[in-house]
Amino acid sequence: MHAQAAPLTLPSLREACSQCNLRELCLPMGLSPAELDQLDQLVHVRRRVLRGQHLYRCGDAFESIYAIKTGFFKTDVLLEDGREQVTGFQMAGEILGLDGISTEKHTCNAIALEDSEVCVIPFAELEDYSREIGALQHHFHKVMSREIVRDHGVMMLLGIMRAEERLAAFLLNLSQRFLARGYSPTEFNLRMTRNEIGSYLGLKLETVSRAFSRFQDEGLIKVHQKHIQILDVDGLKKLLSDRRT
Amino acid sequence: MHAQAAPLTLPSLREACSQCNLRELCLPMGLSPAELDQLDQLVHVRRRVLRGQHLYRCGDAFESIYAIKTGFFKTDVLLEDGREQVTGFQMAGEILGLDGISTEKHTCNAIALEDSEVCVIPFAELEDYSREIGALQHHFHKVMSREIVRDHGVMMLLGIMRAEERLAAFLLNLSQRFLARGYSPTEFNLRMTRNEIGSYLGLKLETVSRAFSRFQDEGLIKVHQKHIQILDVDGLKKLLSDRRT
């Protein structure tokens, strides 16, 4: 039994999907106004998760998926010996919990990296609605497929890229996702530690730190602790395509 | 324009899902007899793919997913510089093409490693049937989720395991999948080259070869070219849990 904030219905703070400014990134994407009203019936519980708390844990029964309303998460898998593989970082508008569908138990941990709020989407009900709303069904399939494609990208990172390429790809990916959410793509604060970045990229924290320093020396970025400023986007992109042979 | 075997309807060879001995591994799993009859309406085209041929290529328009009836495939992504990341090996009963849903274009290549046959499942129709048959919808979601979970496993391989651990995990995974299909879990032929194994595991072919030799020296397996015999399953498993700290 582990401490978790109990799910809370928040009628006063209620913000329907139809009003949500993330709806173009999240599950409601592409739905008609009438369909959006239906979706509002489905998503009626939100849950706060404070920094450091688990949204769910490996082994927990799977009942819902979660749409991030505000905040930032990581998902990870732990080995018996305590080592951690971070499988992803998720931000507002993205969906968490898809891993649990297959076995009806979650197969990874989801941990808030800052105080966050998620929309709880009971999965059985989502399937019910999906059978009625073709657009919702199709969009949900796209969300799952996108996760598979994203995972393939991570495999490429881990399988064939060198340390600096991995970090450049990581920064460019973050940059793009901040841009899509209306934030600056060139200046942002990292929510995760060097250790977590390293775990995601298959590197040790010292290697991450060294690569950051090297990028800074080369004038590609400015880095001060968690604050990142990208000075030369094209330079970073070049790191990905320029491979010495 | 690339050479591909044209999709063929094979009424003479027709084997309905309801009759298929793979149905407990594949999409029809858990359907009632009546629902199986419906599914038979959906899956009415099969396609032969000879060894070395592509089932689909990166960039191809996405229209269908594919259930492997016989044979063996790999999926990969190529970098501009020609380097390859193998993202998976697929065998009978497994589903190919899920990557294409998200962008309506395939994002990887699927290549037969031996002469194979697949059932073509038009995706739009699958979604239609899924809205009618709840069990089909749910099982399809499980299949996609399983792929996500599998990918997380590969990330762990690539992110935190050493060469010999990766290869041990790879062999045990193959062994398990052969067992599930009624083949010997301890003796089988690899369908892929050392180079392809290496690409999947983030290693060079020489490292794969050396690890095989080492396993043989230690009495864990017998290996002769593509023929593998597992002599000590527990020994291989121990390689995964025993991590020097």
Added chain:
DNA sequence: CGCCAACTTGATGGCTGTCAAGTCAGGTGG
């Protein structure tokens, strides 16, 4: 029989991990 791709094995080198020391920033308590 000869060719070629796949594979094995050895020698060497480099990238990244490991170990260690020191700096920095934020939070707490006196």
Added chain:
DNA sequence: CCACCTGACTTGACAGCCATCAAGTTGGCG
């Protein structure tokens, strides 16, 4: 308000695992 403490980060020195390069072997196929 400041000293202290702790976790996060940076940087250096060294080592090890795996990549690279190279040579030779095997097996399949025309």
